[in-house]
Amino acid sequence: MSKERKIDVERVVSWVAEHMDETVALLSDLVACRTVNPPGDEHLAAAVVTSFLDRFSIPWRTYEKEKGRTNVVAVLGSGSPNLLMAAHMDVVPPGDGWETDPFTLTVRDGRMFARGVMDDKGPLAGILTAARFFAENPSELPCTLTVVAAADEEQGSALGLKYLVAEGLIEPDFVLIGDIAGHCLEIDVAEKGVLQFELAAKGRQAHAAVPHEGRNAIYAMCDWIRRIRAAKLPGEAHPYLSPPTVNIGKISGGIAPNVVPGECRAVLDMRVLPGTDPEMIRSLLLNLASLDSDRNPDITFSAERTGWLPPTELPLPSPGLDALQRAIRAVKRKRPKLIGSGGATDCKAFIAAGIPAVAFGPGDENVAHLANEYLDIEELADFTAIAIAFAADFA
Numbered sequence: 001m002s003k004e005r006k007i008d009v010e011r012v013v014s015w016v017a018e019h020m021d022e023t024v025a026l027l028s029d030l031v032a033c034r035t036v037n038p039p040g041d042e043h044l045a046a047a048v049v050t051s052f053l054d055r056f057s058i059p060w061r062t063y064e065k066e067k068g069r070t071n072v073v074a075v076l077g078s079g080s081p082n083l084l085m086a087a088h089m090d091v092v093p094p095g096d097g098w099e100t101d102p103f104t105l106t107v108r109d110g111r112m113f114a115r116g117v118m119d120d121k122g123p124l125a126g127i128l129t130a131a132r133f134f135a136e137n138p139s140e141l142p143c144t145l146t147v148v149a150a151a152d153e154e155q156g157s158a159l160g161l162k163y164l165v166a167e168g169l170i171e172p173d174f175v176l177i178g179d180i181a182g183h184c185l186e187i188d189v190a191e192k193g194v195l196q197f198e199l200a201a202k203g204r205q206a207h208a209a210v211p212h213e214g215r216n217a218i219y220a221m222c223d224w225i226r227r228i229r230a231a232k233l234p235g236e237a238h239p240y241l242s243p244p245t246v247n248i249g250k251i252s253g254g255i256a257p258n259v260v261p262g263e264c265r266a267v268l269d270m271r272v273l274p275g276t277d278p279e280m281i282r283s284l285l286l287n288l289a290s291l292d293s294d295r296n297p298d299i300t301f302s303a304e305r306t307g308w309l310p311p312t313e314l315p316l317p318s319p320g321l322d323a324l325q326r327a328i329r330a331v332k333r334k335r336p337k338l339i340g341s342g343g344a345t346d347c348k349a350f351i352a353a354g355i356p357a358v359a360f361g362p363g364d365e366n367v368a369h370l371a372n373e374y375l376d377i378e379e380l381a382d383f384t385a386i387a388i389a390f391a392a393d394f395a
Contacts, residue, residue, distance in 0.1 A: 007140060007392040009330040009385070015133060016385045023384065024112065024377060026052055027125040028105040030089070031114040037090035039068075040159070042151040045089040045121070046070035049149045052128055056135040063169055064151075069159040072149040073170060076134050082144040083320075083394045084172035085387060086161060086346065087124035087179065088153035091116035097371030110377050118363035118375040123178030124149055126362070126384035133388050142395035146172055153179075153346060161346045165353050174320035175350045175357035176390065180341065181365035184332060184382045187324060188359035189314040190240040190340035191348060192271040195278055196307035197285065199224065202300045205255075205262035214260030218253045220296040221264040227288040228268070234280065235273035240313070240340030245271045267306070271342045274311040309344050312351040320356055320394065327389035328360075331382055360386075 016023075026048070033044035046062060049072045053060045060074040070089075094102035094115045102115040112122070127147055134141040148170065152159035164170045180188045201221040206214025225248055233244040246268060253264030270281065282303050289301035314321060328336040341359070350357035362379035 007389055009389055012133070012388050013331065013385045016129070016381050016388070019129065019132075020377065020381055023125050023129045023380065024105070024107070026128060027112065027117065027122055027380075030121040030125060031105050031116050032103055033089075034103055035090045035116075036093050037152060037154045040090050040151060040155075041068055042089045043068045043070040046072050046149060049089070049124075049128065053131070056132045058131055058135050063164060065159045065163045069151045071151050071160055071164060073164070074131060074147040076131060076145045076147070077138070077141040078144055080143070081173035081394065082146060082171065083391055084146040084148060084170060084175045085127045085130070085391070086148035086150050086175065086177055087120045087127055088150045088160060088346075089121065089124065090152055090154050091119070091121070092154050092369050095371055099372055102371075107377070111374050112377060112380075113372055113374045115373055118181060118373055119368040120153065120179055120361075122363065122375045122380050123361045123383060126380055127178055127387055129384050130387040130391065134391065140392050142392065145391050146170060150346070157346055157349060162349045165349050165355075172350075172355060174394070175347070175355060176324065176387070177346050177357060177359040178361050178383070179345050180359040181361050181363040181368065182339070183364065184328065184360070184362050184379060184386060185334060186337050186339045186360070187321065188341050188345060188347065189316075189321065189338050190238065190274075191312050191344055192241055192244070192273060192340070192342045193276055193311035194307060194309040194344055195270040195272050195276070195281060196305070197268045197270075197282065197303045198306050199266045199268055199285070200302045200304070201264045203262050203296075204260075204298060206260040208258040208260060211260050214262070215296070215298045216260050217264040217299065218261045220299040220301075221251070221253065221266055223295060224289050224301065225266065227291060228285065231284070231288055233270070233272070234284075235276060238273055238340065240338060241273055242340070242342065244273055244276070245342065272311060274313055276311065278305055278308055309348055310352065312348050313340075314351065314356055314358055318356055321358060323393045324358065324360065324390050326393060327386045330389055331385045
């Protein structure tokens with residue numbers, strides 16, 4: 001990237017404000033599409049997206065790994081570098097506790113309520129509005145801008161951005177994922193790895209009247225979990241990531257109250273730091289199990305790895321990150337904070353492929369996936385203006 005370009009940010013902010021009613025109307029159409037994943041049905045929202053793109057003569061293509069699981073890819077401008085902005089069309093189920101219809105946009109005192117309004121159809125509406133700005137002001141775009149309305153993020157993106165990257169259908173130089181909230185003042189530059197194991201303890205079944213004749217697998221599992229929770233997990237201190245964590249999210253064992261259980265299984269979810277070796281963690285887990293051999297004789301333990309998403313972090317320095325920070329400062333008049341996340345965004349797929357990526361967005365992360373999810377119109381306007389200013393500076 002070359003030196004920063006100048007765009008009249010005040011003009012951008014004014015333009016966004018003038019068109020905000022249309023952006024909110026677009027968001028209303030998007031949230032009305034019931035794209036709960038599973039099953040997804042992103043083709044419903046894709047029809048709204050492509051209709052919007054057609055209105056402003058923005059060329060687009062759709063890609064589906066499975067029928068109805070549509071991804072929309074639009075391209076504006078030309079030349080290098082190629083900046084990609086993406087947001088997803090699928091949402092989690094609405095659940096209970098809503099005060100309004102979760103699939104009808106409700107606006108009260110400048111705040112919008114609906115499922116997906118913050119995660120992630122609001123950012124998608126903002127990105128599409130940014131694309132409209134450049135369609136109407138092509139001289140302001142110094143690069144290629146690729147806009148993606150993606151499928152399947154809520155279930156791991158195998159049918160969405162991971163598919164598009166793996167098939168070479170998108171080849172950006174830098175990626176902005178419109179996600180994670182943070183009130184437009186946080187940029188996700190690092191993410192913990194997600195490491196999962198199925199733990200098993202196998203003992204010997206017996207009648208509950210003579211428990212000494214059996215080997216209680218649930219007791220043994222409880223002892224093992226206690227040691228895992230107390231253990232110090234490997235990982236050097238990281239500037240953006242908190243220490244590694246463990247969580248037992250599922251446990252099962254036994255066949256009846258009057259039977260000593262012969263088997264117990266548990267699912268362990270670990271959020272780990274860069275440099276973590278999954279096999280080393282597996283060895284650590286089994287070593288912790290062996291420490292209870294005196295208390296749990298004749299119990300066998302196993303740990304099968306069932307999931308692994310490696311930790312990722314944006315290589316620094318990053319000209320793309322610098323441009324995004326400048327855009328945020330220009331619009332918000334505040335300095336953004338670089339953060340790390342214990343969750344997993346679509347940044348992982350890009351960074352694993354050697355493509356720098358960050359996540360950034362409007363709203364409060366504490367309302368995602370909850371009843372009465374909301375997003376303030378003012379924050380959506382800020383996000384849209386930042387997206388425009390960022391792309392205009394990306395050269």
